[in-house]
Amino acid sequence: MKLAMLIIDMQKLFIDPYRDRMDVNRACEHINYVAGMLREAGHPIIRIRDVEEKDAGEERLAEIPEIVAASSDLQIEKVHSNAFWETNLEAILREHAPDLVIVSGYAAQYCVLATYNGAVERGFRAVLLQGGILSEHADAVTAAYRDRNLISHPVVRAAVNSNP
Numbered sequence: 001m002k003l004a005m006l007i008i009d010m011q012k013l014f015i016d017p018y019r020d021r022m023d024v025n026r027a028c029e030h031i032n033y034v035a036g037m038l039r040e041a042g043h044p045i046i047r048i049r050d051v052e053e054k055d056a057g058e059e060r061l062a063e064i065p066e067i068v069a070a071s072s073d074l075q076i077e078k079v080h081s082n083a084f085w086e087t088n089l090e091a092i093l094r095e096h097a098p099d100l101v102i103v104s105g106y107a108a109q110y111c112v113l114a115t116y117n118g119a120v121e122r123g124f125r126a127v128l129l130q131g132g133i134l135s136e137h138a139d140a141v142t143a144a145y146r147d148r149n150l151i152s153h154p155v156v157r158a159a160v161n162s163n164p
Helices: 012-021 024-040 089-096 108-121 138-147 153-162
Strands: 003-008 045-050 074-078 100-106 126-134
Touching (some): 003 024, 003 108, 003 153, 024 045, 024 126, 045 089, 045 108, 100 108, 126 138, 126 153
Parallel strands (some): 003 100, 100 126
16 A cells, blocks of 8 residues: 655644643654654655745744654645645645555644645545644544544554555
8 A cells, every 4th residue: 555644834833832732742753653654664754844924934934853854755835724735745646646645743723634635635545643633722633533534553554564
């Protein structure tokens, strides 16, 4: 099974003001664990960064240090909630032709769901990474999980191990 993973907006500008309301370390553990598995098996990791607030400065727009990055990761910058709008995300995914797109990151009620829905609208099978999405509102994460397809890291491990 071909997989791709999206890591959306895990940036200091968005995460730092709400750290006291979110379990950032736990979400990053899930994201980093799954991303590591996928990298090791040669599946693409696409890190998406919101640059709409350019005036915030490069340091604040940077990813939080808890996210493990690799030189093999693909990177996209966006200015809309849906990471497919006015970016080359769709072209990248079409090139890699994943059977499943794993969506993770911040914020559950905005960019994560907009991008998840954007993937589905474009014919990709999308799932949210269980434990791997964040919001400053706990009920937004609960609602996202309730109404969308999920995948847990043990299922990702099984899918990766089932590839010949």
